[in-house]
Amino acid sequence: MRNTLRGMDAIFNARSVAVVGASDDERKLGFHVMKSLIQGGYSGTIFPINPRKREILGMKGYPSLAHVPEMVDLCIVALPAGLVPGIIRDCREKGVRGVVLITAGFREIEDESGGRLQDEITSLADEAGIPVIGPNTFGIVNLHAGLNASFTPQFSNVKKGGISLLSQSGGMSHMMGFLSMRDDFGFSKIVGLGNRCTIDFADMIAYLMRDPATRVIAMYVEGIDNPRRLLEVAKAFRGKKPIVAYKVGLSAVSDLASKSHTGSLAGRHELYEGAFKQAGILTVESSLELLDAAKALSSSPLPKGRAVAVLSGQAGPAMAACDMCEKEGLRVVPFSGETRRRIEDLLPPMAIRTNPVDMGPAWYDSRAIRGIVESVLRDKAVDAILLCIMFASANEGSIRALSGSLGKWGREKPIVCCLSSPPGIWDEEVESLVEKGSIINYPTPERAAKSLSALWKYKSVKETSKGMGKALERLHIPKGRGP
C-alpha cells in the first residue's frame, strides 16, 4: 500500500498534469478539463496532449505523452474507452505517477466488452504500480492545492475546508459542491471514485487519514466490491478521524441502477448499516444529513459526553431541538445548582429557567443572555450547548452582544446554533463567528440538534477505539508516514 499512498499523493498534489484528450472543442470533455485546470488557477505545469493540435487554449499541445519534455505527476484521461489501454502503457513508459481516468464505457455498460476492458486497464495499471482514479468519473478536486482535475470548472469556486468527500456519483458530488457554495462551508478534496478500478474507498481512507488538510471523511456509497477491505481499513483508523457514510440502494430499483451506474450491486442495505457501525463509521440517511454532520465534525470540538443544554430565545425552537436531541441519543440534563441560581437571578419567574431555557424574557437585556450562556458554558454538568435565537425586531442586538462570550468559549465545548434572521441582518456576525470556529450554524433547530448528535456519536467511536494501533500493522499500512 505504500506505493499506492505515494502515487495518490502525486495525484492530489501533482506538480505537473498532462491532459490526454485535451481539446478546444467545447463538445469534448477534454475541453472542460482544460478549462477547470486553467480557471482553477492551477500553479503547476499543464501539458495538453492531442495528436492533431499544436496549440490548445493558448497552450502548446503535445502529440503524445512521450513528447512531453518534463516529468508528469498526474495524467488526466478523457479519450474514448478503446484508447485507454494504450494510454496506460504510455503512462508507464513516461513514468507518470497517477491517473485520473474520466472516460466512461467500462464495467458500467451492458455489453460485456466494458468489463473486459476494465479488467485489462486494471492489470496494466497494477503492473505499472500506477494508481488510477476512475474510470467513469468526473475527476478529483483538491481545493487546498488549487487543483481542479475534473470536467467542471465551477468546482474551483468551492471554499477551502476540512471535509473530504468520496463519492461514487458525480451528480451527488456536484450537488453537494453547489450546496456548499450556497451555504458557505468548504471542502478539502472532492473525489469521484467512479468504477474504482485500482483506487477504492479503502485506499482513499488510508490516504486521507494521513492528509493534514482532511479533518473528516464524508462518503456517498452505492455498492462496494470488497466491503471487508473497506471495513478493515476503517477499523484500523477507528477514532483517528471521523468517517460519515451515506449509503443508497435501499430499494430494489436503485440497487439495480447501481449495477448499471458504477458496475456494482448496492447489496443488502441493513448489512452495510451494521458493518459500518462496527467499523466506527457513522451513517446518515440523506445527502443533506451527510453534509450537516460533516460540517459539524470538520469544525467543532467534540463533547465530553451526551449532556446538552438547550438555550433558546424562543420556546418553540427549543422544543423542536429537544425532541431531536433525545431522539438521537443526547440528554437534555438538569443544570448544576450554581447555574440554576444564576439563571434564576437573570430571568423573571415567567420564563422557562430549567433546561431547555427560554431566554425570551431577556430579549431586551443582552447582559442577561450573555450571563446565561456564560454560566451554562462553565457548568460541568453540560457537555455541549445548543443555542437557538430567531431574530425579532426587539432582539436585533443579541448576536453582537454574545460574540465576545462565544468567541472566548467556543473551542472548549461544542456550540451548535440555529441563529436565524432575514437575509442580510445577522449574516455577517454569524459568518464571522463561524469563521473563527466559535460556533457552527444551521438553518433549523432540528438540523442543529442532529448535527450535534453526530459529534457525540463520533466521540463514542473515539472512546471505544483504544488499542487499535496493531490493526494498522496487520494491514501493512505504514504508520505515521504523512502524504
Place this chain on the structure above:
Amino acid sequence: MRNTLRGMDAIFNARSVAVVGASDDERKLGFHVMKSLIQGGYSGTIFPINPRKREILGMKGYPSLAHVPEMVDLCIVALPAGLVPGIIRDCREKGVRGVVLITAGFREIEDESGGRLQDEITSLADEAGIPVIGPNTFGIVNLHAGLNASFTPQFSNVKKGGISLLSQSGGMSHMMGFLSMRDDFGFSKIVGLGNRCTIDFADMIAYLMRDPATRVIAMYVEGIDNPRRLLEVAKAFRGKKPIVAYKVGLSAVSDLASKSHTGSLAGRHELYEGAFKQAGILTVESSLELLDAAKALSSSPLPKGRAVAVLSGQAGPAMAACDMCEKEGLRVVPFSGETRRRIEDLLPPMAIRTNPVDMGPAWYDSRAIRGIVESVLRDKAVDAILLCIMFASANEGSIRALSGSLGKWGREKPIVCCLSSPPGIWDEEVESLVEKGSIINYPTPERAAKSLSALWKYKSVKETSKGMGKALERLHIPKGRGP
C-alpha cells in the same frame, strides 16, 4: 361559529386597526407593532392608542379606544397583562370586531394568577363575541392584504404565496418566514396562536378552508386543549384543502416545556400521530419537511396515483431519489412499451434506459433530453415526474432546452425537481419555471422525492374523503360562505 368566522375575517382583512399600547420607545413591543403596520404598507387606517402621547411615529395618537372617531375592525393589544381585561371591555364598547392579543403573562406563567387572568379575558371576549388571537403571540400577518399585525416588521418582506402557517410558537414562525425569504417561496397568512384563549387550531382551519388565498394549511403544534374539536373540523373539511402538521413534544423534556410555553401539555405523541392520520392531516417530522411538503401542496397538481418516473441527468441522484420514493410509498414503475422504445431511440445502450432513466449520455443533445421528458409525460403508466439534473459545464444548456416542454406539460402531472447549479447559473431559468407553476424545485433529490410523496399522500386523503359533507352540518359551520 358563523360569528367567529366573520370576526376572523375582520381580523385578517381589517380596514382599520387600533394599536393599544402604541409607542415610539423602541424598547416597547407597541413600537415594533407600529413599525410593522407602517413599513408593511398597510392600506387601512391606523389608530395608535396611548393615553400619554398625542403623536406616535408621525401619526395622531388617541388616549383610548373610545376616542377613536371611526369604526375599528382590529385591535392589536401590546400592554401589560393586568390591563387587558379593561381593554377587552373597551373593545366591546367600541364595537371592535377582532383582537390580536400580543401581551404575555397569562396561562403560560408559573403563577396561578396568569391562568385566572386568561379565564377572565376569555369569558369577556366570548360574551362580547369578539374573537381573540393570542394572548402570548407575536401576532398575525396576511401577506395578500399587506397587513402585518405583528411585532416583527420584517415579516412584510415574505413573498405572497398559498401556504397559511398556524403556529403555537413565534420562534418557529419567524424561522420559517426567514427560510422562505432565503428559499424564495411564499405565504398567505402566518398566524401565531399563542395561548389560544378563544381562537384555536380548529377555528383557524374552519376559516382558512374558506379563504381563497390559502391553498394549504401548515401547522406547528405543541399541545392542544381540545384535540377532538380539531380532529372533527379537520375531518369535516377532509379533502377540501391539504393540512400538514408538525407536532413536537416527543420527549418528556419538551413536553414539560410546552406546558410552560403556551400552557398546554404536548401529550402522548403517538396518539396525535394516529388521530391526525384518521382526520386526513398529513404529518411530518421536522420544520424543514413541513415547509417542503407545504411548498409542493401549495403549487403542484396532484398525481393520479403513486407511479413515478425518475429522470436524472446523473445516476447517483436518481438512486437517492428512488430510495426515498420507495420508502415513502411511491412506486418507480416500468414505462409503457411506446415510452421504452422512444427512450431506446434517444439514448445509447450504455445508459440506464429503464426507470430510473440516466440521461447522462444525452447531455450534449438537448433534443434527446426533451424527447425523453416529453414521452414520459405522455406515458399513462406514469403519474408524476421526478426530474434531477445537476449542472456540469457540458450540460449548461439543458434547462433552457427543457423550459418549453416543462412549461407546456407542468399543469397536468406533478413535476418535482432537483435542478442544482452553482449560484447564478440556472437560478433565473429555474425561478421562472417555478413562478409559472411548471415545476417545484428542491435543493436535494431526497427532499424532492419526499415532497412528491406528500402530494400522493394528500391525493389518497382526497380519495377517501367522499361523502364527508354531512359532517359540516353537524359542526354548524355554514357551508359555502366564503370569508
